[in-house]
Amino acid sequence: xxxxxxxxxxxxxxxxxxxxxxxxxxxxxxxxxxxxxxxxxxxxxxxxxxxxxxxxxxxxxxxxxxxxxxxxxxxxxxxxxxxxxxxxxxxxxxxxxxxxxxxxxx
Amino acid sequence: xxxxxxxxxxxxxxxxxxxxxxxxxxxxxxxxxxxxxxxxxxxxxxxxxxxxxxxxxxxxxxxxxxxxxxxxxxxxxxxxxxxxxxxxxxxxxxxxxxxxxxxxxxxxxxxxxxxxxxxxxxxxxxxxxxxxxxxxxxxxxxxxxxxxxxxxxxxxxxxxxxxxxxxx
Numbered sequence: 001x002x003x004x005x006x007x008x009x010x011x012x013x014x015x016x017x018x019x020x021x022x023x024x025x026x027x028x029x030x031x032x033x034x035x036x037x038x039x040x041x042x043x044x045x046x047x048x049x050x051x052x053x054x055x056x057x058x059x060x061x062x063x064x065x066x067x068x069x070x071x072x073x074x075x076x077x078x079x080x081x082x083x084x085x086x087x088x089x090x091x092x093x094x095x096x097x098x099x100x101x102x103x104x105x106x
Numbered sequence: 107x108x109x110x111x112x113x114x115x116x117x118x119x120x121x122x123x124x125x126x127x128x129x130x131x132x133x134x135x136x137x138x139x140x141x142x143x144x145x146x147x148x149x150x151x152x153x154x155x156x157x158x159x160x161x162x163x164x165x166x167x168x169x170x171x172x173x174x175x176x177x178x179x180x181x182x183x184x185x186x187x188x189x190x191x192x193x194x195x196x197x198x199x200x201x202x203x204x205x206x207x208x209x210x211x212x213x214x215x216x217x218x219x220x221x222x223x224x225x226x227x228x229x230x231x232x233x234x235x236x237x238x239x240x241x242x243x244x245x246x247x248x249x250x251x252x253x254x255x256x257x258x259x260x261x262x263x264x265x266x267x268x269x270x271x272x273x274x
Contacts, residue, residue: 029195037233
């Protein structure tokens with residue numbers, strides 16, 4: 001049982017790290033605030049959720065792990081809300097969305 | 107379930123917040139319990155007065171039965187959204203065609219509007235920029251990713267859960 005929990009925990013941590021890395025790469029590669037908000041809100045919430053679930057498994061599925069499950073839910077709800085708040089502030093202050101420039105050969 | 111009175115909403119919300127407090131901060135003495143109770147009550151009163159000053163959402167038993175399904179669908183959408191963004195940012199060509207679309211969606215319930223705006227943001231490739239009455243402004247990373255939002259599928263899912271009048 002411990003081996004299964006350890007394997008599941010490591011898998012969840014690797015998945016979490018992949019998503020967190022993806023969110024960070026997105027912040028660098030995507031062209032404007034609105035596109036970057038997609039990366040920050042979506043990848044980071046799943047990344048943090050996976051890592052927190054791995055911690056819950058390492059805790060041995062005790063009642064105290066309910067705290068971690070609540071934190072996962074909080075992360076899943078707060079990430080899109082934060083992204084919306086940032087994007088809304090940008091939109092209302094006149095920031096325009098980046099669009100792909102027309103190709104000359106098109 | 108009937109629409110709750112403001113006092114009932116304060117009591118319900120205080121109880122929910124107190125449960126959350128006791129799970130996150132296991133009380134070790136009467137001071138912890140007192141602080142948790144006062145904080146929960148203050149937040150519930152503030153929310154009832156400023157956040158939801160009007161009547162709360164109407165939920166029939168049918169609506170309540172649909173909540174677990176919607177929650178599961180939402181969790182699935184969150185994971186798919188993250189995977190989509192991960193695929194896009196790791197692709198050397200960065201395959202995005204961002205655009206902004208403004209749509210008009212009417213909901214009778216304020217809660218439906220809030221859930222719809224949040225559901226757009228956790229849907230793959232779309233992000234709510236602004237909500238002004240019935241007008242919702244959405245940023246999408248590409249036309250294909252915004253299909254459920256633009257064709258009204260997502261709005262119908264939310265209306266099924268929160269509205270008295272069911273969508274056709």
